[in-house]
Amino acid sequence: MNREINLARMEEGQTGIISRIIGGRTFRLKLESMGIRPGSKVTKVSSLFNRGPVVLHVSGMEVAIGYRMARRILINTQSSERSL
């Protein structure tokens, strides 16, 4: 079953496909320059404390991203795709 949640709320180790990015063109371009765009496969590595940055794996690299930005990235997760 498909479920759309934001990156900040994903669980550690969960994998999904980016479905939407909420924000203006500048914001989208900024994310895109690091390979974060709709269609990219991402795996969440960790959340640092409550409202701290989120670390994720995307297109072969590790990226740390602020909490508020992470909330604007929506992910399609499939319950079957969960891996730890």
Place this chain on the structure above:
Amino acid sequence: MKVLLIGNPNVGKSVLFTRLTGIQVIASNYPGTTVTFKKGFFKLHGEKAEIIDVPGTYSLTPTSEAEEVAVNMLDEGDIFVCVIDATRLERSLPLTLQLLRRKKPMIVVLNIWDETRHKGIHIDVEKLSELLGVPVVTTVAITGEGIRSLVEMLPKAPVPYHEALTESQQWQEIGEIINQVQTVIHRHHTFIEKLQDFSIKPSGGMLVALVVLSISFFVIRFLGEGLIGLLFEPLFEKGYKPLLITFSRYLGGEGMLHEILIGNLINGEIDFIQSFGLISTGIFVPIGMVLPYVLSFYFILGILEDSGYLPRLATLLDLFMHQIGLHGYAIIPTILGIGCNVPGILATRILESRRERFIACTLISIGVPCASLHAMIFGLVGERGVKYVLIVYTVLILVWICLGLIMNLATKGFTPELFIEIPPYRVPVFTVVIKKLWMRIKSFLKEAVPIVLLGVLFVNLLYSLGIFQFLAKLFAPVVNGLMGLPDEAVIALVVGFLRKDVAVGMLAPFNLTNQQLVIACVVLAMFFPCIATFVVMLKELGWKDMLKASAIMLAASVTVGTLINLLWP
């Protein structure tokens, strides 16, 4: 002929630059080590060619100041060398495809080639070259592998022809290229990868940070003290001092020249700290006291930088750093500032907003003592007991935090959020670490020693002209009345503008109480940056913000000095 080295941050452009030109530049394993471009020359078929190390950028639509520098330089180049981290091919392709459409002769370099094998990545180089329409060279810049074929290939670089792409076409093309040239063999996670994940999780990260920072601290102290005890002290006491004594006798033990070169004899003997002559104290302070700590600090810093740990520390501290108006990445300039404030201030260019840069620069110059200052504090305050060294550092850390909290509330604007690439861990290469250490030591000797000598000369001059005595009287109400220091301490504060190590050294003959010594060290650390730091800060911030920063420094140091004086048990 201008050759541009262009690529994502942290793909090894600076190492490649050093390989091609022989010019040593600082390179590390984190994005943003190069904040301005570096130029150099190398021989290309007997002709002199210019080569430029461009700051790393992720795309040609810049999002930060450092990236803008990179993009603006493209038109100047005659040949593009697009440097790619071979272990992260997919990551580099957007920029590569954009560069291919600039209609300039181009070569693609797959750097860090040796690591693809360990990572189970296989790249079909010929196919990649065919798809991109330009030659592809594989290199290991750190060992020099492949550099020769790169140089041979340069004059033959073709101008690629590709039709313009829309954004979605670009991503589609990247997907196709990856499908055709790259195969990744699935394998189990290595120990390093497990450690990578562990050290970026909250609990594991805290544990790793604690271990890394305490080991670093103890090794720096151990090496620094070891160097002093085993090498520098015997060298000065047994080797240099007898020479000075002979020279002092030859000069007759007094007189103008003796005063300037050797200084005052303390109980008939030369005292390396108190005599205050050019070739006694002027040589001993930078070489005998400060250099051992500069050596040990930069050795450890080099290892930390090349391991790739620092961006992880930055991510871990991000939430806390936001409280003081910065984001996590500001910890990197701050750590550089512990060695010397100058590179620390320059490194604040990796921060995006002006507000952040102002806060970071001010905090570094006030609350982060440089290696020279550390060495002097360990040396002079350490003699009175570890307790007092701890007080000095606790106060400075509290000042750094409190000022940050205040500036966060008082400075206009907002702090952008953290958004950084975290490099993989790499085992630092010993020879590379030593080379970097040597570069930093050279620049310390070249830049610090002359100013120390100038400082000592300046002190002797102003003493004999009576200017210090005048200043001491003038500032007595603040220095004596508020902070409880002897009037002459104002002299040390003035000299602190030239060099902080000389200034702390000047405190030695005043016979200060423990309380006074602690206050004097804290105030000296906070009071005003040394001249070298002042000059770069002025350049980076401009007059207006520099004035603001200076006002904050003065107010903060007098307040804190007074507070310690009042609260001392």
